[in-house]
Structure formats: structure tokens, C-alpha cells
Amino acid sequence: MNKNLENLEYVFEKLIETTQNLETTHELLKQKISFLEDKLENNRNYLENILNSITNGVCTIDTNTNISLLNPAARKILDVENYEKMKLKDLFNIKATSIDEVLNYCISHEVHDIFIGPNKHIKLKINASCVFDKNNVIGAVLVFEDITKLETLKLENKQKEKLATLGQMAAGIAHDIRNPLASIQLFTSLLDEDGVPDKKEIIKNINTNIQRIDEIVTNTLLIAKKVIAKKEPIKVDELIEQIEKEIINKLVSFNVSFRKDVEQAVIMSDRNLLRSIITNLLTNAIEAAKTTVDLKINCFKNLLIIIIKDDGCNLKDTSMIFEPFFSEKQLGVGLGLFIVKKAVEALNGKITVLNIKKTIFIVRINV
Numbered sequence: 001m002n003k004n005l006e007n008l009e010y011v012f013e014k015l016i017e018t019t020q021n022l023e024t025t026h027e028l029l030k031q032k033i034s035f036l037e038d039k040l041e042n043n044r045n046y047l048e049n050i051l052n053s054i055t056n057g058v059c060t061i062d063t064n065t066n067i068s069l070l071n072p073a074a075r076k077i078l079d080v081e082n083y084e085k086m087k088l089k090d091l092f093n094i095k096a097t098s099i100d101e102v103l104n105y106c107i108s109h110e111v112h113d114i115f116i117g118p119n120k121h122i123k124l125k126i127n128a129s130c131v132f133d134k135n136n137v138i139g140a141v142l143v144f145e146d147i148t149k150l151e152t153l154k155l156e157n158k159q160k161e162k163l164a165t166l167g168q169m170a171a172g173i174a175h176d177i178r179n180p181l182a183s184i185q186l187f188t189s190l191l192d193e194d195g196v197p198d199k200k201e202i203i204k205n206i207n208t209n210i211q212r213i214d215e216i217v218t219n220t221l222l223i224a225k226k227v228i229a230k231k232e233p234i235k236v237d238e239l240i241e242q243i244e245k246e247i248i249n250k251l252v253s254f255n256v257s258f259r260k261d262v263e264q265a266v267i268m269s270d271r272n273l274l275r276s277i278i279t280n281l282l283t284n285a286i287e288a289a290k291t292t293v294d295l296k297i298n299c300f301k302n303l304l305i306i307i308i309k310d311d312g313c314n315l316k317d318t319s320m321i322f323e324p325f326f327s328e329k330q331l332g333v334g335l336g337l338f339i340v341k342k343a344v345e346a347l348n349g350k351i352t353v354l355n356i357k358k359t360i361f362i363v364r365i366n367v
Contacts, residue, residue, distance in 0.1 A: 227346035288312035
């Protein structure tokens, strides 16, 4: 009997001890659950604060493209408050019925045009990715930004570039037209003088220079788009004689002598582009020379070599001379060598400059 009582007392003691342990464990579990709930709530608040703070719009959708979340930035960009029971197509004009279609649409469209009401139109850049639960796709998240102002600025910059190109064309035309105009002015003054024996030759030269002006305008318009060389048979010596008549007035004005060594050959090339190359290089050389400008032209098989040199001062910087609007001359437009380079490239040629004791330009053109 006593033995049984002792066993019963032992069992009760163990039961009480176990109960106390369970109560302690339960209290610890309650504390841990409370801690985890607080941590979860803090994480939820932190995530909510991030979504509320970022300037990009965030939109989440389920597998049926129903919208489940729009952060404040998204609601502001899309000008919407209540998005319950809305689908993606209702706000983004994206006609997709599955996550894959949404992702493919966002990848294929760099800029998305969104119409908000009848009078407001915005442009969005959207990045989309899947939301996974383990290995299962449960939705997608779209992160987007309003690039309406950026796209407007891009359009304005394109317009400015077009205007700059037009200005460059106008300056190029003015630069190239000066030479034949100067010749026309000289020949016209000769017509007024008494005792001029051959006025027909003067009138012929005037007509040649007027034709040259027309060719320059046509050529500059071609350069503004894309230069396509139109090759034809050209007698090199005759071309140089025509160019010499164009620059005669400048030679007289600058008191510079002109020496030429031109091979008599017939080549296949673009007359206007070739004339523009030689005329611009000679004009620059005359303006830079002290006393003399030399022109040498030779043909080697299918290669035309043009060498132009002057005895003036060396160029200060040869790295920028072919850039538009760069000039070392005080009143220079800075387009002569730019036009030359464009014309040489159109003829699949190369131009180099030697700047040692004299300034020497060498042009190689396939003919």
C-alpha cells in the first residue's frame, strides 16, 4: 500500500513538473511567435515604405492579369485611385490574357503609349518579371517610369539636329559659292572696260561659273542626304583649267603664284565631287600661302594622286581640321575641309595631311 502511494506521489510530481515545463515552453513559444509577428509586421511595413517611397510605378498582377497592387507612384502616374477588379488591359492598354503574353509584350515594346482619359497621353518604359512561389508562377510585377518628358526632349533634340544640319548646309553652300561668285564679279567688271578684245570668252567664263554655282547647290543637297558618286569620263587637264579660272580672282587678291603639274589623262569619277575637293584645297592653300601654291596630279593605273602644297605657316592642329566648323583662320567658316573629306569618302578615297616645313595635302582616289 505504501509502495503504491509512493508511486502515485512520484507520478504526480512528474506530472506537475511536466506541466510546468509545458507552461514555460508555451510561454517561450508565445514570446517567439510574438517576436516573429512583430518582425513580419516590421518587414511588411518596411516593404510598404519602400513601395510608397520609390518614384517608379509598381504594379503586381495574378495569373489572370488581375491587378493586385499599385503603389502610390503608379496611382499618380496612371491617375487612378480605385483599381479593384481592374485588369492590366484596363490601365495599360496591354491586350494580354496570360503572364507570358504580358512579358512578351513588354520585351517587344521599348516605349509604351498610354492614353489616360480623352485628353492625356503619356509614354512609359516598363520592365516586367514573373513572381514565383517555389517553382510555380503566381503572377508578375511590372516596374515602370513616366518618360513622356524625356521622349519630348529627344524629339526636340532631333529637331535641333535637323536645324543644325540645315545651318551646316547653308554655311557649306555659302563657302563653296564664294569662289565662282568672285570670278563672276571679276569677269563682269572686265565687260565694263573699253578695249576688251574677246568679250565672248568672258561671257563663256561667266556662264561656266554660274553653272558651277548650280552644281554646288545640287552637290550640297546630296551631301545633306547621302553622297552617291556619279562617275563619268573626265579630262583631268580640262577640269583643272576650269578650276583655275574659278580661283584666278583669289590668286590676284592674295598675290600668290600658282604652279601646276597635271598629267593629261582621262579618268572615270564624279566631276562635281572632284572639282569640290580640288577647289576647296586650293582655296585654303592660297589663303595660307606666302608666295606660291603648287598642284601636282598623276595617275597610276587606277589611282588618281592629287598633291597640293603651299609655302605658308604650318597648321597648329591637324587632329581637328576635318571636323565641321573648326578653322584656324580668323574669318574661316570651318567647312571647307569637312566638305573635302565628305567628297573624298564618297569617292572611296583617302586624304592625308603632312605638316612639316610646308602644309601638304595628299588625296588618293580610285578611278
